Amino acid sequence: MDMWLLAWVINAGKSQHNEDQACCEVVFVERRPSPRGRLSSREGAGELDRGRKGFYFHYWALFDGHAGSGAAVMASERLHMHICEQLRDLVDILQDPSPPPICLPHDTRTGPADPNRVSLTEDDGEVPNNAVPRFHLEKVVSHESLVIGAIENAFKHMDDQIERERAAQHLAGGCCALAAIYLMGKFYVANAGDSRAIIIRNGEIIPMSREFTPETERQRLQFLALLRPELLGKEFTHLEFPRRIQPKELGKKMLYRDQSMNGWAYKKIEEDDLKFPLIYGEGKKARMMATIGVTRGLGDHDLKVFSSNIHIKPFLSCFPEVRVYDLTQYEHCPDDVLVLGTDGLWDVTNDKEVAGVVMEVLTSYEPNDPCRYTMVAQELVVRSRGVLKERGWRLANDKLGSGDDISVFVIPLGGPGNYT
Amino acid sequence: MDMWLLAWVINAGKSQHNEDQACCEVVFVERRPSPRGRLSSREGAGELDRGRKGFYFHYWALFDGHAGSGAAVMASERLHMHICEQLRDLVDILQDPSPPPICLPHDTRTGPADPNRVSLTEDDGEVPNNAVPRFHLEKVVSHESLVIGAIENAFKHMDDQIERERAAQHLAGGCCALAAIYLMGKFYVANAGDSRAIIIRNGEIIPMSREFTPETERQRLQFLALLRPELLGKEFTHLEFPRRIQPKELGKKMLYRDQSMNGWAYKKIEEDDLKFPLIYGEGKKARMMATIGVTRGLGDHDLKVFSSNIHIKPFLSCFPEVRVYDLTQYEHCPDDVLVLGTDGLWDVTNDKEVAGVVMEVLTSYEPNDPCRYTMVAQELVVRSRGVLKERGWRLANDKLGSGDDISVFVIPLGGPGNYT
Numbered sequence: 001m002d003m004w005l006l007a008w009v010i011n012a013g014k015s016q017h018n019e020d021q022a023c024c025e026v027v028f029v030e031r032r033p034s035p036r037g038r039l040s041s042r043e044g045a046g047e048l049d050r051g052r053k054g055f056y057f058h059y060w061a062l063f064d065g066h067a068g069s070g071a072a073v074m075a076s077e078r079l080h081m082h083i084c085e086q087l088r089d090l091v092d093i094l095q096d097p098s099p100p101p102i103c104l105p106h107d108t109r110t111g112p113a114d115p116n117r118v119s120l121t122e123d124d125g126e127v128p129n130n131a132v133p134r135f136h137l138e139k140v141v142s143h144e145s146l147v148i149g150a151i152e153n154a155f156k157h158m159d160d161q162i163e164r165e166r167a168a169q170h171l172a173g174g175c176c177a178l179a180a181i182y183l184m185g186k187f188y189v190a191n192a193g194d195s196r197a198i199i200i201r202n203g204e205i206i207p208m209s210r211e212f213t214p215e216t217e218r219q220r221l222q223f224l225a226l227l228r229p230e231l232l233g234k235e236f237t238h239l240e241f242p243r244r245i246q247p248k249e250l251g252k253k254m255l256y257r258d259q260s261m262n263g264w265a266y267k268k269i270e271e272d273d274l275k276f277p278l279i280y281g282e283g284k285k286a287r288m289m290a291t292i293g294v295t296r297g298l299g300d301h302d303l304k305v306f307s308s309n310i311h312i313k314p315f316l317s318c319f320p321e322v323r324v325y326d327l328t329q330y331e332h333c334p335d336d337v338l339v340l341g342t343d344g345l346w347d348v349t350n351d352k353e354v355a356g357v358v359m360e361v362l363t364s365y366e367p368n369d370p371c372r373y374t375m376v377a378q379e380l381v382v383r384s385r386g387v388l389k390e391r392g393w394r395l396a397n398d399k400l401g402s403g404d405d406i407s408v409f410v411i412p413l414g415g416p417g418n419y420t
Numbered sequence: 421m422d423m424w425l426l427a428w429v430i431n432a433g434k435s436q437h438n439e440d441q442a443c444c445e446v447v448f449v450e451r452r453p454s455p456r457g458r459l460s461s462r463e464g465a466g467e468l469d470r471g472r473k474g475f476y477f478h479y480w481a482l483f484d485g486h487a488g489s490g491a492a493v494m495a496s497e498r499l500h501m502h503i504c505e506q507l508r509d510l511v512d513i514l515q516d517p518s519p520p521p522i523c524l525p526h527d528t529r530t531g532p533a534d535p536n537r538v539s540l541t542e543d544d545g546e547v548p549n550n551a552v553p554r555f556h557l558e559k560v561v562s563h564e565s566l567v568i569g570a571i572e573n574a575f576k577h578m579d580d581q582i583e584r585e586r587a588a589q590h591l592a593g594g595c596c597a598l599a600a601i602y603l604m605g606k607f608y609v610a611n612a613g614d615s616r617a618i619i620i621r622n623g624e625i626i627p628m629s630r631e632f633t634p635e636t637e638r639q640r641l642q643f644l645a646l647l648r649p650e651l652l653g654k655e656f657t658h659l660e661f662p663r664r665i666q667p668k669e670l671g672k673k674m675l676y677r678d679q680s681m682n683g684w685a686y687k688k689i690e691e692d693d694l695k696f697p698l699i700y701g702e703g704k705k706a707r708m709m710a711t712i713g714v715t716r717g718l719g720d721h722d723l724k725v726f727s728s729n730i731h732i733k734p735f736l737s738c739f740p741e742v743r744v745y746d747l748t749q750y751e752h753c754p755d756d757v758l759v760l761g762t763d764g765l766w767d768v769t770n771d772k773e774v775a776g777v778v779m780e781v782l783t784s785y786e787p788n789d790p791c792r793y794t795m796v797a798q799e800l801v802v803r804s805r806g807v808l809k810e811r812g813w814r815l816a817n818d819k820l821g822s823g824d825d826i827s828v829f830v831i832p833l834g835g836p837g838n839y840t
Contacts, residue, residue: 089686102662104673104686139662139702141675141684148683156680223640227647242522242559253524255561260576260739263568264561266509266524282559319680 019065020342020405021076021175027084030054031091054091059083060409061179062195064342066292068172071162071299075175079298082157083181086150094147094184099140147183148322151190155298159318163301174300177320178209178340180411185328187338187413190320192296194343199325199413200355201336207351208323208338212296214279214288221288221295221315222259225278233310236289237275239267245274278315284347288315296320332414334367335359340411341380344404348395349384357383358410377410439485440762440825441496441595447504450474451511474511479503480829481599482615484762486712488592491582491719495595499718502577503601506570514567514604519560567603568742571610575718579738583721594720597740598629598760600831605748607758607833610740612716614763619745619833620775621756627771628743628758632716634699634708641708641715641735642679645698653730656709657695665694698735704767708735716740752834754787755779760831761800764824768815769804777803778830797830 031053059080065072093100155177162171176193189197191209199206210216218240225231225238232238239256242264253266254273267273281287288295289305289312296317303312325338339354349357361379365372386393386401393401451473479500485492513520575597582591596613609617611629619626630636638660645651645658652658659676662684673686674693687693701707708715709725709732716737723732745758759774769777781799785792806813806821813821 086685100675100684102675103665103669137663137701137705141662145682145684149677149681149685150683152681152683153685220643223643224647227644242561243557245523249523255520255522257569260737261569261572262565262742263570263572264520264565265506265569265573281557285557317680322682 018405019069019072019173019175020344020407021063021065021069021072022407022409023059023061023063023076023080024409025059025080027057027059027080028052028054029057029084029087029091032088054088055095055184057083057087058182059179060340060411061177062340062342062407062409063175063177063298064193064195064344064405064407065175066173066294067300067303070166070169070171071173072175074162074165074169074171075158075177075298078161079154079158079177079179082154082161083151083179085157086154087147087183090146090150094143100143100146102138102141143184144186144324147181147186147188148324151179151181151188151322152319155190155192155318155320159298162299166299166301171299174297174303174316176294176297176342178342179320180208180338180340180409182327185326187325187327188322189325189338189340190322192298192318192320193294195341196343196346197338197340198351198354199336199338200358201330201332201413203355203359205351205355206325208325210321211343212294212317212321214286214293214295215282217295218279219259221278224315226259228314231310231314232275232278233305233308235276235305235308235310236278237273238278239273240277240279241273244276244280245269247274250274288312292316327413334412334414335362336413337362337373337376338409338411338413339380340409342405342407344402344406345380345384345408347384347404348386348399348402349380354380373410373412377408380408380410381406438825439489439492439593439595440764440827441483441485441489441492442827442829443479443481443483443496443500444829445479445500447477447479447500448472448474449477449504449507449511452508474508475515475604477503477507478602479599480760480831481597482760482762482827482829483595483597483718484613484615484764484825484827485595486593486714487720487723490586490589490591491593492595494582494585494589494591495578495597495718498581499574499578499597499599502574502581503571503599505577506574507567510566510570514563520563520566522558522561563604564606564744567601567606567608568744571599571601571608571742572739575610575612575738575740579718582719586719586721591719594717594723594736596714596717596762598762599740600628600758600760600829602747605746607745607747608742609745609758609760610742612718612738612740613714615761616763616766617758617760618771618774619756619758620778621750621752621833623775623779625771625775626745628745630741631763632714632737632741634706634713634715635702637715638699639679640737641698644735646679648734651730651734652695652698653725653728655696655725655728655730656698657693658698659693660697660699661693664696664700665689667694670694708732712736747833754832754834755782756833757782757793757796758829758831758833759800760829762825762827764822764826765800765804765828767804767824768806768819768822769800774800793830793832797828800828800830801826 061079063072063075165171176195178195178197179190180197181188189208194211194213196211197208199208222238239258242255245254250269252269254269255264256267257264276290279288280290287293291305291312298318300316301313304310337358357379358376361376362372365375384402384406386395395401481499483492483495585591596615598615598617599610601608609628614631614633616631617628619628642658659678662675665674670689672689674689675684676687677684696710699708700710707713711725711732718738720736721733724730757778777799778796781796782792785795804822804826806815815821
């Protein structure tokens with residue numbers, strides 16, 4: 001990939017340790033050798049597979065670590081490999097314009113064959129898949145859905161790998177993960193955490209992610225806590241209250257909401273309501289189990305509520321939400337970009353301000369200047385960090401700058417020769 | 421309320437039994453007598469409460485019954501009373517422009533007083549609520565959220581009442597419920613099921629509800645099934661597959677998705693996957709547990725999977741989603757309307773077509789003609805039913821008309837003197 005296709009700046013340079021990590025790669029997904037091919041390769045006739053059949057995907061990702069950078073570092077080194085691994089089985093299917101087959105023949109690679117199975121496999125091997133009689137009721141699954149599923153499962157495998165290797169490799173902490181994958185004309189933006197992606201197209205802002213926080217995921221978390229109260233270790237209540245309840249308020253009526261409610265109502269305070277609420281606080285101060293401010297991400301397998309044996313992980317999900325943007329549906333100009341940023345950016349600079357900086361900086365460079373996107377990313381970081389004054393780091397409007405790590409990718413959508 | 425404020429037509433007249441029910445009311449929410457008031461009334465000084473302090477709300481609701489009309493009939497007679505009941509405690513709070521109090525004093529009406537409680541109540545009664553010291557971290561809850569919470573809990577109480585009285589009153593079946601409440605300048609549209617509400621404003625369509633079906637609620641249902649597998653009675657799997665799996669396909673790879681996934685991936689078919697999927701089918705044919713095509717609603721407490729002892733109810737939720745439309749934020753003209761319809765309408769007539777009929781019919785009447793909204797509702801029903809031809813009921817485009825009950829409310833948003 002040409003360098004001008006990407007533009008990124010990591011960390012505003014405030015802290016000594018940067019917990020943000022990033023990765024940008026072009027990955028070749030090589031078709032997995034077929035069982036037959038592998039068999040024959042064992043017999044010395046493997047040359048047939050040397051053609052390296054497969055396809056490329058472009059990949060950008062940000063990992064915002066917390067409680068250490070171990071998980072973020074490993075995820076930045078490996079997540080794209082897991083995505084690649086998930087896609088390898090799909091090489092033929094994604095390159096075939098007909099709908100993906102619902103069912104594939106027996107996979108002879110997965111473990112020793114069941115001796116009873118041989119007698120059942122009349123329709124395997126030689127018989128083409130569509131010769132199997134189809135049921136009347138059969139959902140058509142799109143190629144796009146397969147890519148989404150592959151990305152979702154890649155996050156799961158990444159999380160499993162961190163869990164397996166955390167002790168041996170001293171992987172501390174966890175991380176939010178935001179990844180953009182360009183594949184066959186479409187951008188897939190996968191988000192697990194509170195980073196954010198937006199597309200700026202012809203001045204218009206198109207959100208490409210949403211944040212996963214104790215507030216946005218309240219109902220999922222409360223539902224889990226209600227069904228599995230043992231996960232709360234008798235320390236927490238699944239109900240939400242607008243503030244902590246004092247023991248002397250027992251018997252009074254207080255506002256609450258449960259997993260089914262979006263509104264609030266009054267309930268009489270009972271003994272159980274004096275426990276700490278599962279979700280507590282507002283905005284950037286909202287916490288789950290008084291411990292963590294994000295509810296999706298990788299790692300954190302050892303994270304517990306302070307001085308307790310209550311694990312956070314069952315509530316923290318590693319699954320991303322994947323949004324798709326079809327690049328072929330619109331004629332893009334060189335000023336159209338996809339911006340990925342960690343919360344260090346978005347906490348102090350909103351979507352509109354980011355779009356303003358993008359347009360301002362891009363118009364000050366020639367459309368074919370390869371530096372212009374890097375300049376946008378730099379400018380976004382510098383403006384969000386602010387300038388060191390007597391009263392701390394300050395933004396242009398004199399508000400406090402972001403004290404967090406700030407990482408930004410600016411990915412051009414238009415222009416000739418992109419992503420070929 | 422003047423008659424011209426509402427316009428509705430129930431049932432296309434195809435079936436002998438109509439399972440759709442409707443209700444339209446103006447309800448007075450009378451402030452609940454305070455404990456002190458009640459005390460003094462017992463002492464013969466109750467005249468103080470005769471002022472009937474309170475407010476009105478306007479109410480329209482559609483109930484689309486299934487497996488009998490009992491639940492729909494009862495809900496149409498009672499739901500607004502439950503909403504009224506929930507709002508009664510809020511009369512003073514909703515009429516006070518300051519934010520609702522987080523905590524209310526002891527409620528002396530709820531059961532016999534705890535003898536130990538007296539010693540704890542120094543800050544009760546005489547001390548105004550805001551004299552209690554507030555915590556630093558305290559969420560501000562809006563009046564709007566209280567109304568939403570009241571409506572949500574009213575649905576729950578309605579469902580509980582149907583459960584309690586179903587045996588004695590021979591209440592059969594269940595129903596989807598869609599209700600619009602106009603209160604203090606805002607429309608609250610509460611939906612539990614597959615009915616739909618849209619606003620048509622200046623030709624623009626604003627969705628005011630979403631449908632709750634096995635497809636739209638797949639992840640909630642799969643999550644519940646995963647956490648409470650005993651609810652599936654060993655008959656169902658929480659995984660979704662694009663079609664039924666044949667026993668002989670054991671060991672092959674098939675597309676699936678679980679509660680965390682939006683995309684699809686292949687998995688090796690195991691014994692457990694041969695069970696019937698919790699969610700199965702597409703569009704109008706999608707079913708939960710092979711039994712029901714909606715996943716929210718009232719009633720259905722006795723509904724079980726055919727010839728089994730597996731209850732549907734734990735998966736079927738009675739809680740509505742409430743959307744709010746602030747009537748004061750926009751200058752409405754007499755052609756702006758809120759349309760409520762059961763699926764009998766929307767299955768054959770889409771949002772755009774409905775908006776087209778609304779505009780077409782309204783322009784053929786004088787803006788102050790009280791009949792014009794009724795005429796729209798009639799026209800919507802007639803067009804969706806179609807005309808009886810040799811080959812059944814046919815629409816203008818010769819497609820098959822709706823065979824379902826069709827119920828429509830057309831509620832004007834603009835014009836002088838509305839909702840005062």
